[in-house]
Amino acid sequence: MxxxxxxxxxxxxxxxxxxxxxxxxxxxxxxxxxxxxxxxxxxxxPPPPAPDWCVQYGMGGRAVRPAMVHTSECWVPGVSMEGVSRAQAIEALTRGGVPPCILCRPERELGVLD
CATH class of the missing domain: 1.20.5 (Single alpha-helices involved in coiled-coils or other helix-helix interfaces)
Incomplete structure (x- = not known):
């Protein structure tokens, strides 16, 4: 070559x-x-359906303990919320010790903590 x-x-x-x-x-x-x-x-x-329940986290996001459980219709200004299933919302309210929102009262719709 x-x-x-x-x-x-x-x-x-x-x-x-x-x-x-x-x-x-x-x-x-x-x-x-x-x-x-x-x-x-x-x-x-189409967009995914809105969740029926939400968990609110505090200033640290998911790194900290959840602050409250809400219905999806609840609107709290400036609050970061994450959609959860019915089972997760019930678990948070009953075993997780997460309090329900005093405005939307998710425990009534879920049938727990009455």
Whole structure:
């Protein structure tokens, strides 16, 4: 195999670079198309239903003990809440020692702590 001149090698490397740039541009178009399809799919999908119960956490978020159990209709300004299942809300109220909200009274709807 004969060795190519430095000019031939440089020309071959520039050719390789052009091919790779074209491949990268094509891949970027494929990614953009896939992202657009995923965004359209997400817009068509209905939002998940709101949870029936929520647990309020204090300033430390989930790192601290839950502060209160609420119904999903309860609105307390500036409070961070996380949706939970019926079983989780009952567990928090009965075994977890988490107090119910005095405004929305979730224990009545759940049938506990009456």
């Amino acid at each position: 004969s060795e190519s001149s430095p000019e031939e090698r440089l020309a071959a490397l520039y050719f390789l670079r052009r091919v790779q740039v074209a491949d990268l541009a094509r891949t970027d178009r494929w990614i953009a198309d896939a992202e657009q399809r995923a965004a359209e799919h997400a817009r068509r999908r």
